[in-house]
Amino acid sequence: xxxxxxxxxFSLRTGIVSLIGVASxxxxxxxxxxxxxxxxxxxNFTGWETLGSASVRTAGFGSKPxxxxxxxxxxxxxxxxxxxxxxxxxxLELNITALDNLGTGKGEVFEGSAIxxxxxxxAGDVINFDYNFLTDDFGSEYFNDFAFVGISxxxxxxxxxxxxxxxxxxxxxxxxxxxxxxxxxxxxxxYTLTIGVTDVGDGAFDSGVIIDNVNVVRLEPTxxxxxxxPTxxxxxxxPTxxxxxxxPTxxxxxx
Numbered sequence: 437x438x439x440x441x442x443x444x445x446f447s448l449r450t451g452i453v454s455l456i457g458v459a460s461x462x463x464x465x466x467x468x469x470x471x472x473x474x475x476x477x478x479x480n481f482t483g484w485e486t487l488g489s490a491s492v493r494t495a496g497f498g499s500k501p502x503x504x505x506x507x508x509x510x511x512x513x514x515x516x517x518x519x520x521x522x523x524x525x526x527x528l529e530l531n532i533t534a535l536d537n538l539g540t541g542k543g544e545v546f547e548g549s550a551i552x553x554x555x556x557x558x559a560g561d562v563i564n565f566d567y568n569f570l571t572d573d574f575g576s577e578y579f580n581d582f583a584f585v586g587i588s589x590x591x592x593x594x595x596x597x598x599x600x601x602x603x604x605x606x607x608x609x610x611x612x613x614x615x616x617x618x619x620x621x622x623x624x625x626x627y628t629l630t631i632g633v634t635d636v637g638d639g640a641f642d643s644g645v646i647i648d649n650v651n652v653v654r655l656e657p658t659x660x661x662x663x664x665x666p667t668x669x670x671x672x673x674x675p676t677x678x679x680x681x682x683x684p685t686x687x688x689x690x691x
Contacts, residue, residue, distance in 0.1 A: 472555050472629075475565075475650035476504040481551070487527045487632075488520060488549025489513050493646075498606035502566040502614055503649035510549040511570070511644030512581070512635035524548040528630055529589040535634075538591055540598070541580030543637035550632025552586075557621045557652055563587070563629065564618045565650040569595035570608035573641040581643035585617060586630035594631075594645070608644060621652075 473483030477492045493509045494501070501507045514520060525535045527550050536544045557563070569583045575598045582596035595612050604611035621627070633645040 472553060472650050472652060476501070476648055477506045477508045478504045481508070484508075484551045484553045486549075486551050487523060488547070490549055490551055497646075498604065499568055499611070499614075499646055501648050507646050507648035508551055508631075509644060509646050510551065510631075510633050512547050512549060512633060512639070512642040514547050514549070514635075514639075520547050521545045524550060524632070524634070527552065528586050528591060528632070529628070530586075530591065534591075538584055538593060539580050539582045539596065539634070539636055540593075541577035541596075541636060543576075543578040543580060545634045545636055546639055548632055548634035550630055551647070552628055552630040553650075554626055554628050555652055556626045558624045558654065559622060560655060561621045562618055562653045562655065563621065563651070564616060564653065565631070566614050566616050566648045567594055567631070568614045568646040569599060569612040569633070569643070570604055570606055570610070570645065571597055571601070571641075571643040572609045573597045573643055576637075579637040579641065581634060581636050581641075583633045583643070583645040584631070585619075586628075586632075587619065587621075588627045591630075597643070606644075608642075614646075614648075 474481070477484075480492050481490065489511050491509050492506050494505055497509060499507075521532065521535065521544075524545065524547070525532050528535065539545070555563075565585075567583065567585075571581055573579055573581045580597050583594040584591050585594055586592075594617060595615075599612050601610035601612060603609070629650070631645070631647050633643055635642060
């Protein structure tokens, strides 16, 4: 079980990846930000693959970008691709059972949309992105739509219809507002990042997710403060011989 910032908790029964904040147990410096290709979607979906209903939008959609002027917006409006759960599972590198088990409810994934990209990272790098879950659905265990993130086949939930929601200025009824997802990369290598949203149980009520500011930060340990080398103790003067005492002389002879 994990805790979503400003959200209720929601547990996942498969593909759990522990979330670790940017802060480390030792002092670090953010030495460099490794830019994921087009991480703020300023150049449409260049560098990304898409599945389902995916668009690049501006603040005119009803939610302000967190970086730049654009963001990715996914939703489950799939009139020509309904019941694309098989394609979605393949896109996530999951089997159907694992896909259904991602949510906390009892319903099955009906359809969904996702984007993905690849990146190279070293152990200790931190991947971050901002997201805003949107929904017309209501909290129901059989119709619990949810948003998710996957790192090379290991998938976590981001938010669902049981999350704390507020009125939305977008075409959707409710939203969570933006939160930031952060995860520390355990081992060096090339990874596939997937972010998406699902419609669970039916296609009557749809959901969506906004994604922005995807980046990877490398944290470099700082050098420990230098410890001064011990100095030699001050020299102690050697004791000097006491002043010589003149030997007594013989008294003068008396004639």
